[in-house]
Amino acid sequence: MIVIKKITLITLTKSALMFYAEQIKSLFGDLVTIYAYSISESPLTSVEKADAFVVSTDAFNSISDYERIIPPDIPRVEISVDFTKENIKTLMNIKKDTCVYLVNFSETMARESNTRLSQLGVNHINFIPYFPGAKTVESCKFAVTIGEMKYVPPGAETVIDLGHRVLSSATIVELALRLKLDYLLESEKFKEYFNSIVSSNYSFNQLFGRSLNMESQFEILMEIIDAGIIGVNEDNIIFAYNSKAVEITGFSRELVIDRAADLNFPFLPFAECRLTSKKITNKLVKFRGIDINFTVAPVIRGNKYIGAFATIQKFTDEESKQHNLRMQLLNKGHKAKYNFYDIIGESDSIKRACTIAKKMAKNNSAVLITGESGTGKELFAHAIHNESKRSMYPFIAINCAAMPDNLLESELFGYEDGSFTGAKKGGKLGLFEFAHKGSIFLDEVEGMSPALQIKLLRVIQEGEIMRVGGNKIISVDVRIIAASNESLENLVGDGTFRSDLYYRLNTLPIEIPPLRERHEDIMLLFDNIKNKLGGRLELSSQVKDAFMSHSWNGNVRELHNYVEYLTYLDKEYIEYDDLPSSFHKGLSSSKINESTNDLDINLLKKLAGNRMDDYIFVLKTLYDGYINRQNVGRLSIAEKAQSSGNYLTQQEVRNILCDLNSLGLIKMSTGRGGSKINEKGIKAYNNLKPIG
Template sequence: MNWNNKISKVAVIAYTKMTAQFYASQLKKLFKENISLEVYSVEDSNLTSIVCDLIIASTYSIYEIVKTYVSNYDDIVIADITLTKDSLEKLRQIPTGTNAMLVNTTLEMAVETIALIYNSGITHINMFPVYPTISTIPPYDLAITPGEASLAPPSVNNIIDIGNRVLSMRTIIDIAVRLNLDDMLKNEEFQSCFGLLAQSDVGLERLWEQVSVLEKKLDLIMQIFDGGILLLNYGGNISFINKSAEKMLSIDKKLIIGAKLKDVLSEFYDSLVASLEIAQKDKIITFNSRLLSLSFYPLFDGAEALGTIILIREFTDMEKEQHKIRKQIIAKGHIAKYSFNDIAGKSKQMEMLKETAKKMALSDSSILICGESGTGKELFAQSIHNSSNRRNEPFIAINCASIPENLLESELFGYSEGAFTGAKKGGKLGYFEQAHKGTLFLDEISEMDLHLQSRLLRVLQEKEVIRIGGDSVINIDVRIISATNRNLKALIKQGKFRQDLYYRLNVLSINIPPLRQRKDDIPLLIEQLKERFHSTFKITKEAMELIKNCMWEGNVRELGNFVERLTCLDVDEVDIDIVRQFIDENEYFKPTLKDEENKLFLSLINQKHTNLKNYYSILKLLEINKKSGVKLGRRSISELLQKEGLIISPQEVRTILKNLESLNMVNILLGRSGTEITEFGIKACELLGEKYNSI
């Protein structure tokens, strides 16, 4: 967490744009919203005057170039590059004395990689640099490469890809300290990252120096923190108490340090919970005739329990009022009713999606849920809330399309007394205030007008609201989950949705597949719907196959209507003839295009007829891999098509993907994240496969 609430501006500079983007993505994954990144590369010649809080130069030679574009050399960090443990393990398996090529983009990069491998302790292989412009290729059958397998000579039969070189632990720590973000180094993401890196010279003296600084900062924070802090070791003995806690508990530190909490403060201990190994937030207790709000968190080093930290605050009148309001909100029904157990679906896609959503629930980051109408976006939103640490707080859902624009603003932000004609006496709480400590679900976020989008962006950035007609700033703690059935990137291009808001909402994302992409879930959904309607009818095998092969453009909502119709028939068995009474096969078995989609599809047919086979093949490959959750880059697409006998170079693939993106059939993701096919792209692929099956 960035205690200064300042987003640091960081520039990453390398010889190639791809390398700079890779290092930038590594930093973004670690530092998240605390930094904004700019990417520069020598090959793009886009170096200009650089004004940033910190500049990361990929090599010393890059540092020499960058110096001419900055005013302060101290703002430049020369990156130390390392390999992952998995990469080194691959190399250790190679027999001693083996001759191998080291394939990279340039001679300099190849030599650097060889030096890096040798410095990591791998010295039993004889490696020779190979790069695209080399005149004589060594006669070896093994190629080792850091993510550049496509550059290996055709004569090589054995390629070992050790993956991209990554920023070392020393470099990451250096960046965190320079940006005053060293408090983040104990986060799970950093610890996980450090665990994957190969052990190299990380500057232990400097590392211990930083640990010492962190300990001094922590001690200072605990002493000046306005609330009380109590630290227990694993055995339940008190190891630290600050002055505020002494005052609140009416106890002298000298009398309790080293003693067990339950022995010296038995009444306080009994007011907690049966186990201090379970985290809990804002528990209200009465102690010495005072209302106290307690939050306690177990401390772990990996799987080893270290103790517990207890935060103590006075429960003020304002907090009493907020507590009362939250109770009223829950009484009004602003709660999440559903959990992941209520989401029917045993397909691989849904199982993976639910597991991903469960992990996202543990975070407080904003989530964007995408999916067609009727796929269950609110069901996922409620399940995420009920699996989060906010499960005991309000869950408020609001449909941005169902409330008029002028009313939506007052509903979200509230208003003060006299703000406008007809305003209630005393004003009104907005949904943000009502959802304090809980979750606010904004459905159909794409329908929110630009003015409200600006206000929402400010709330997400500042974590505070001002009521309409008011002048008081109200701090809020709300997790935002938003949902849409539209392509927000397309709306950004049309100027109908703010790009900065999109990236604030889309910190984490879930894409719920439509029913036609998970047909095996349909029988399970039907059984669940039958229970809702108290139905007992059975469906024949032939009828079920017909139902499974329908398009179900309304998804689960449309399927529910269908089961309700069957229930009204009051029959024991539903056969294929009965199903056909309610299904227009001509309508259901072919993808239907909207007017705008039809224009784009015809544009593809008319303009790309000479190499339509290439377009179809790429769309089909993306569709197949989407079902397994894999996103492909242009090199991977080129290699996979080549195995099928279709020769399309990575450059040609890139051009085709750009054209498909302009037609809204694919989304090209940032960096090396690959490309994903859109729902419209899937429809277009199906129509191409039917109409041009001979291409």
């Protein structure tokens, strides 16, 4: 009696679903029944139970969704796809150096297809990955799409549709093994299918050709499996030893076959497995300097031990697979975007900062980037990651001051199922886990609470985290790149930042110079930003002089805003009067009236340094509040600063208020009481405010 096998097929799109279902049916025929589900068609709440689940990992938003839908005791086959030989033949007929759009439904899929074609030797075409939202290139008139004709740019005059990529040989073989239909692999239908697919690591055509001379089908499967296999008989004498095992251990077959297992592999507990007749799973050992993960399973027939099999893998290979799965479930978006060549500047100070950063990129220690708001700290963080050995792994950026403390903790460290009200069913992986082997950028790190600072210190020192609500230690390998526009050293002195964490972060310090100290870079940056925005304006000599003498308290971010403003004026020649009013409001400290008799203005100037305009702005805001009989808090000051082009964060406002309070110019209230200017402060403001 023939037993019909059930297959549950799950993909993201309906077109891919129908394509893969047709492929599987054409190979396995009436031996299988397929239940097909498309996530994009309708939310997936339950699925038909089957003998095997064939799943496209991009169909799920998270690991918890994946595990919730698919029963853990049912065999799973993750879909991998590849190009056919006919696809490659078609592409090889395209002329060398032709500009060709490579069209797919997302940036990740377009770039992944490009990489795969390069691996397969299609390197003569100038491919431009294209996807919804991508920019077109005017000179490019040729397009190749992977079954996504609706996304082809309208300017393409010649279009080749390769169709959906087919299920890879590995996927088909694994499915046959899961369904216990492996005898089909020798059939002509399967041989023809395997022969039609391009592969860069092994040829199934050659594999099946050699299999004719092998003693059994068992040996064929041994060579297909992507893990080292070592088999022993009832006396623990090795009789099976595949090529992957040779690659991992470095021992040839001649040294191993027909010898006792403990002679060459004393770390494999075959003797224990023989005594207990129990499976020994997921053990990690070091063998010849390599970390190896192994499992030993007994073979029992008629309640009698007749041998055992060990599967061995390099731990790094297993980690790589886990990493790829994590990245697929993380929407594949966490990559560093910028390199050091994206940092514009010819000044000695910016060149020196880049030189130091490049040297530090080669190290794995924590990096602390300091500098005023808008100087480009995140740009440096991206460049450091891309220059490092971790560049092929995730780069994740998060602003520590942008979210409440408990939310920040759950984002960074993840949480277990039911750990708090509103927690996602099944829990959630934290960003430290997603960033494993890569880098995590903690912007405005001073915004972390003392409790979170302690947890971050443990990550740096021990490389360990614990999820919120969990009790399991998880090891992570993550490089910390932190940034602050405050003096962490001063915050340590104030007791608001832990000294031990500061010294850990400050292992490799980089200070980004403010724009006012990079005069020779101002016009370079102006031209660069103008070109990116598509502007065609020119500045009068008076405007250029004004730019060169401006205080640039908002640094490059402020410059970008002014260039954007001037671009939208749609004028070819910019005069001084065209500059926005916010540009004229800030006056340098040289214009301050120092004639007061009641206050040591020089002390305030020394305290404020080159940020005197910001101090005057805060005093003015408090003075306006006094006139209107209103208390003024940090948030309202920061909002008014932003609307007037002064670009002050709440933390910067707090520091200024503390300085003014220490000089006796204002009175700070605890809680939500805000701050008030006093008589002494009003007198100081009247002497400091711009004249005229």
